[in-house]
Amino acid sequence: MKQTILAAAMLAGILCSAHAQRIKGSDTMLPLSQREAESYMKANARQTVTVTGGGSGVGISALVEGTTDIAQSSRKIKFDERQRLQASGKAAKEVVAAFDALAVIVHPSNKVQNLTREQLEGIFTGKIRNWKEVGGDNLKIVPYARETSSGTYEFFKESVLKNKSYVNGIMNMPATGAIIQSVSQTGGAIGYVGLAYLNKGVKAIHVSYDGGKSFVEPSAANAKSKAYPISRPLFYYYTAQSESSVKPFIAYVLSDAGQKIIANVGFIPVK
Numbered sequence: 001m002k003q004t005i006l007a008a009a010m011l012a013g014i015l016c017s018a019h020a021q022r023i024k025g026s027d028t029m030l031p032l033s034q035r036e037a038e039s040y041m042k043a044n045a046r047q048t049v050t051v052t053g054g055g056s057g058v059g060i061s062a063l064v065e066g067t068t069d070i071a072q073s074s075r076k077i078k079f080d081e082r083q084r085l086q087a088s089g090k091a092a093k094e095v096v097a098a099f100d101a102l103a104v105i106v107h108p109s110n111k112v113q114n115l116t117r118e119q120l121e122g123i124f125t126g127k128i129r130n131w132k133e134v135g136g137d138n139l140k141i142v143p144y145a146r147e148t149s150s151g152t153y154e155f156f157k158e159s160v161l162k163n164k165s166y167v168n169g170i171m172n173m174p175a176t177g178a179i180i181q182s183v184s185q186t187g188g189a190i191g192y193v194g195l196a197y198l199n200k201g202v203k204a205i206h207v208s209y210d211g212g213k214s215f216v217e218p219s220a221a222n223a224k225s226k227a228y229p230i231s232r233p234l235f236y237y238y239t240a241q242s243e244s245s246v247k248p249f250i251a252y253v254l255s256d257a258g259q260k261i262i263a264n265v266g267f268i269p270v271k
Contacts, residue, residue, distance in 0.1 A: 020048040021249055024068040025059015027176045028152055028194035029234055032098060033072055035261050040252045049249060053175065056151030063237055064088060069246050071237040074100065074194070075151030090239040097253050099268035101195040101223035102156060102230040105180070105202040107187050112136040114215040116208045117229070120160050123190060126167030131188060144179050144191035147172045155232050156192050192230075195220065196266030224268045234267070 023033050030053045037049035051072075054062075059071035064084045077092055085092050104120060106112065112135055115123075122128035124143050131139045145166055146153040153172070157163060173179045179191040184201035195218055198204055206215035209229035222228035236253070238246045252258050259269040 020050070021070065021246060022068045023049065023051045023059075023070045023072055023236075024054060024062045025072040026056045026074040026151055026234070027053040027146075028074045028100060028196075029072040029097070030176075031196050031265050032234070032262060032267055035265050036249075036253050036258055039257065039261055040249055043252070043257075044248070047248070055147060055149035056154075057149035060237060063092075063239065064090070069238060069242055070249070072097075073151050073235045073237060074232065075154050076235065077237055085239070090241060093238050093240055093243060095236045095238075095250055095254070096233045096270055097236050098234045098262045098270060099223060100232055100234050101218045101220070101228050101268070102152065102159075102192050102232065103195055103198055103218035104190065104192050104205040104207060104230070105183050105198070106190050106205060107183060108201070108203045109187055110136060110203060112205070114206045114208065114212075116212050117160055118211070120207070121162065121164065124156075124161055124166055124170070125164050139188045142186050142189045143167065143170050144182050144189060145170050145172050146176070146179065146192075147174055152176070152192065152194065156230075159230055159232075160192075194267075195223065198266075220263070220266065220268055231268075 030051065033051045037051050041047055041049055056073035056075050059068060059073055060077055060081050062068035063071040082092055112131060115134060119128065119134050123141055128134060129141055131137050131141055173182060176193050176197050179193055180197055180199065180202060183189040183191045204218050206217050207230060208215045216222055216228045218228050223231045236250060259271060262269045
């Protein structure tokens with residue numbers, strides 16, 4: 001009997017020493033967080049970290065509801081989201097995990113190489129509807145955007161469209177991978193994705209924010225030097241109440257080993 005009680009106590013101690021962390025939110029940050037989680041769990045055998053996407057807004061809502069420990073977000077938390085956290089008795093803590101460049105992509109057959117911010121605004125707001133208007137072939141432009149809960153959707157709207165509305169009927173895709181697939185299969189398509197998602201199935205556009213004087217390629221080096229204009233920080237949010245439990249993982253991401261993973265995945269380290 002004593003041995004049974006002792007075994008049960010030992011098992012309980014093992015279970016208590018193990019801790020599961022849940023990360024949810026930004027699809028842009030999925031490859032980053034997944035790789036960090038894999039490496040962290042190898043270094044910490046009793047730790048479990050699960051990572052899911054859904055969009056920045058979904059992640060922050062999950063943080064408010066208590067169904068995630070860390071929200072990953074490609075935009076800053078909004079005022080009303082902070083208020084919702086406060087109303088539930090929680091306070092948000094913010095950490096910049098990495099930086100990212102947002103690449104504008106087209107089909108590889110598209111001969112257009114360069115676009116100004118103003119031309120991109122015209123395309124995604126519906127003022128420019130044919131590629132011949134920006135030096136391309138006589139082909140209808142088919143714009144793709146992320147869904148409205150995505151931080152990438154909001155960042156692109158703010159930085160590129162200067163908060164103007166997207167064209168009515170734009171195809172909002174549920175994940176970054178869906179944009180990559182759609183653009184790679186559609187001759188007149190254009191979309192935007194995080195730098196880490198670029199592959200040979202799409203072509204990245206060089207962008208100008210100075211009226212066409214200089215066009216810059218989206219790359220880690222250009223984002224790090226801030227030469228590429230469509231760049232942004234990527235955030236982890238957690239509550240002050242859970243800080244002690246999430247701090248080891250956050251510290252790992254910000255460590256030399258964690259920051260090396262960020263660079264290897266295709267993002268820009270914070271240090």
